[in-house]
Amino acid sequence: MGYLRRYGSFNVVLVVSVMLLFSGVSLATENSVEHFKMLSTIEYDGQGQFTNQIETLFTVEKKPSLDGAFANYLISTADFDIVPKERSSNGLSFTIERSTSKMSTTNEEMMLHRLVNNQCVKSLEKVTKDNVGKTWKQTFDLILSAESLPRTLKFTIAAIDVKTDAYGEMIAVRALSDPFKTLAYKADGSKGEIKSRLNIAFLFDSEVEDIYLSMSVLEAITKISGSKETLRYEVATYKTDASGQPFDLTGLGKKFEKFLPPFLCQVKICHAKVNCS
Secondary structure: OHHHHHHHHHHHHHHHHHHHHHHOOOOOOOOEEEEEEEEEEEEEEEOEEEEEEEEEEEEEEEEEOOOOOEEEEEEEOOOOOOOOOOOOOOOEEEEEEOOOOOEEOOOHHHHHHHHHHHHHHHHOOOOHHHOOOOEEEEEEEOOOOOOOOOOEEEEEEEEEEEEEOOOEEEEEEEEEEOOEEEEEEOOOOOEEEEEEEEEEEEEEEOOOOOEEEEEEEEEEEEOOOOOOEEEEEEEEEEEEOOOOOEOOOOOOHHHHHHHOOHHHHOOOHHHHOOOOO
16 A cells, blocks of 8 residues: 555645646746645555545745746645644745746755656646647656656647636646556565556646646556555645635636546536536
């Protein structure tokens, strides 16, 4: 089970990094404070069964540098301590360079994000804003030192125009990964495989600068322990006001639903928490 739990953590890292890349990057141009609700669901079937759900309200503070070359971010929540109390920090902090989209941070919890983001930047071929209405392939060569993480990820990406009643034109993006395999060590020191697939959808404003909604599903299967184990990990995030009330996305309707593959439509965030119809 430990193998699959580590994959759940990696999913969050990858979603954040890919979101930054697809937006091209969404750098702050002025000081702002935004709020997001995140719903996380883990379903495990194998050596036992369980489902775990977490709902959290996050605050994201954005501050550009004086010369506009960088954007500084701080992610915090009142629901729990994001970083250990012994380290003096209010949350997760990082900086994005506008010209290169590269991330820098001194926050230990963000180091894997930085590695994944910066490695993906090297292989990014197309920016979403320039390819609305198109479908394209993208390969990320991660080449990370940790053997438990995938070396290469291949996505089929598509972007379309959609419209909401309150905010007008928006851009929806989906990124569907090819299946990928990674190796993990068994208890006896030998290696086994984890077969996985990661699929993501985003909803941006018309300039692809602000994100209103994201949904991701990681599905992982392994027989490392001798019997089949399956993990489905969903992470859904949507923009809210300070009290956690979601932004009204009424008007997306059938066009948005048809754009999502069935396994992302199963993520009930759009219907249960955000009015998309």
